[in-house]
Amino acid sequence: MADQLSQTARHAATQKDDKAYWAANVRIILISLVIWALVSFGFGILLRPMLSGIAVGGTDLGFWFAQQGSIIVFLALIFFYAWRMNKLDKEFGVDEE
Template sequence: MTPDKRADYWKANLRYLLVLLVVWFVVSYGFGILLVEPFNAIHLGGYPLGFWFAQQGSIYIFVALIFIYAALMNRLDKEYDVEED
């Protein structure tokens, strides 16, 4: 792979990481801490939504983001022809 293609690959990887980390931050910090009071007016399974995001929602989102990142990287690997055998 040429140095230019390597740099493009790394930039795309960092873009994916940044977007996914921002989503995780918004869900865990924003929904679980900053917006807990408005979300507590809504109930999910008998529990206030703000509590749910603080206790379990951010974990579920984190696990989902792991799978999303893996899928994005597989697609990026195919695009740059560096996929695993």
């Protein structure tokens, strides 16, 4: 009986942990996606007129973001996410051993 109780308690604790893990994951995803949209749709397209004052090699910073910068930031984002999530997996003990 006592054993059963502790098992239920453990089960509830795991479920709570899983919820917190997922919430943390979703938060990291949201932050990453804001940066993702900012460098491409933002700097590369919609905000380009605002960046037109910053000259880069015969054109402006917006052009650089559209053809080079956004891609470099995308790369950084994916590696950041993989590193951060693998750390999070360990913090919550949900990594694959």
